[in-house]
Amino acid sequence: MTGTPAPFADPMHAPYAVSAAERDAIAAAIDTDELVQLALALGNIPAPSRSEAAAAQFVFDWMQREGFRPRKVGATPERPNIIGEIGGHGTGANLLLTAHLDTESPSGITHQDRFRYREATLADPEWTQCWLDEDGRLRGYPISNDRGPMSCFLIAAKALNKAGITLAGKAWLTACPGEIGPEPIEEYEGVAYLGKDIGAHYLFHHGGVAPDYAIAAEGTDFGMTWTGCGYAVFRVRIFGRGVFTPILETPERAVDHPNPIYRLGPVIDALHRWSQAWEAASVHDVPGGRSVPRVQIASVRGGAPMDFGAGTEVCALYLDVALAPRQKAADAMHGIVEAMRAVDVEGFDVEPVVVRHGFEAEDAAVAPLAGAVDAATRLARGTPVERAHPVYSSMWRDHNVFNMHRIPAVTTGMPRWRPTPADMASSALVYALTMLAVCGRAADRPAVARAMSVYGEGAAPFET
Incomplete structure (x- = not known):
């Protein structure tokens, strides 16, 4: 190989x-x-x-x-x-x-x-x-x-x-x-x-x-x-509202639902578009190696299965982002925040929960x-x-x-x-x-x- x-x-x-x-x-x-x-x-x-x-x-x-x-x-x-x-x-x-x-x-x-x-x-x-x-x-x-x-x-x-x-x-x-x-x-x-x-x-x-x-x-x-890549894991939290299920007025569109889990479709689409742009712009080709950083959602968390009566107010995605040598976690964070600002959600935050830079x-x-x-x-x-x-x-x-x-x-x-x-x-x-x-x-x-x-x-x- x-x-x-x-x-x-x-x-x-x-x-x-x-x-x-x-x-x-x-x-x-x-x-x-x-x-x-x-x-x-x-x-x-x-x-x-x-x-x-x-x-x-x-x-x-x-x-x-x-x-x-x-x-x-x-x-x-x-x-x-x-x-x-x-x-x-x-x-x-x-x-x-x-x-x-x-x-x-x-x-x-x-x-x-x-x-x-x-x-x-x-x-x-x-x-x-x-x-x-x-x-x-x-x-x-x-x-x-x-x-x-x-x-x-x-x-x-x-x-x-x-x-x-x-x-x-x-x-x-x-x-x-x-x-x-x-x-x-x-x-x-x-x-x-x-x-x-x-x-x-x-x-x-x-x-x-x-x-x-x-x-x-x-x-x-x-x-x-x-040469070798590093990585950062970003927690992207999406905020919404918990509503007691018996009084919930079910909206026609999923994206209008107060439960932030229902907003995951547009959020994932936005992050996926950002990841494609990040990967294309991050290729690092030098005599010592060619680095091609990739991005993937590693996990998702939202709500508590044993406490199910009113949905959840918070849903989180954990985004695994490879960093080529000479890239910083901040470079990725700016792009993720910008991508999230274009999504119709009630609120969000982005936090790098792990950061390891790459070197050569x-x-x-x-x-x-x-x-x-x-x-x-x-x-x-x-x-x-x-x-x-x-x-x-x-x-x-x-x-x-x-x-x-x-x-x-x-x-x-x-x-x-x-x-x-x-x-x-x-x-x-x-x-x-x-x-x-x-x-x-x-x-x-x-x-x-x-x-x-x-x-x-x-x-x-x-x-x-």
Whole structure:
């Protein structure tokens, strides 16, 4: 699902030139069966947003066994970020790789899910189960989004160690909670409903990391982008009058009804027209990616079903608006208010209940990282990296967190939908070669071992 090949990344910009011999050694160290088993074991741990603890512990234990010196850093103890590391034994750039632990799924709040999903959808096993099907493809949303890419960079780091390749710069391997969501809105408020704030945001500020570059490891069909959309959720409340049903004089036209629920038709039409104009005007096409922001009504609330005798005075729509980089929530809010002013309602208000802006890396600043991914893709897959399909630069991914803080970051990874074991092994090789191309190679491992015996674990007493 990648775009047209484009020379938007130059392998000559990679900080370190990986040799064919190094590629072969790393490729030989990647055990595809081990990678698949890791992805399946990790993917089959239920971890919807707000319930990532078991998956986080699995990653921590795996990193500890493999010698990546993991630690837990969390805003709350039950939703930690897991941070491991490799390298740092010379002079080289530092790279952070991140993927999220939580998986798209129904919320688990029964009274909420039954009004959002059909029963057959709730029963779909791919929400929580992962397996290798008869066609040789990995099934299950936890692998697709996002513990498959996480498994790929974990095995990539292990392959570097197995191949005896020591990184000069440091690479952080991180697993974060809450990238998918949720967001605190209305009565679903407080720390329990925090999403992105306790994940990569918290990791960046409190995780003891100082990357020169970052990669959000997610499915992109092997494409790459360094731009990403944000979003805002606007609550549009429509006001009317509650009238006791036995005394209601039913109007001929629905739009003349005092109950604001009856005004939803014209309101939705007006918001839909605005959203079409917003989408057309918001396309953001730059070398690092093409963003095509979309708009959708996410939910509607009005009245109380157990208190039905007089209709309702308030009805609310929740409008999910994607924001391209360089757009502000205020830009959308002005348009929504203008659209609502043209609708015949007794009253309304518009409030942004969630705001997250999108970001992009500067082309020149990200060039070394993009060049490293391109060089790695050429070595691993025999083709230049392509600019990712616009869908991958039209959503939130955690490279936004790092670009927000002036750390050049991209998102890149395996096929998003039902990858094969070979796809995952190829992605692991790309990540491993990228780590080497960014961080550079330090002295041989025996020298590192001797130095660590003198200076202690984690020391970097010499340079390349």
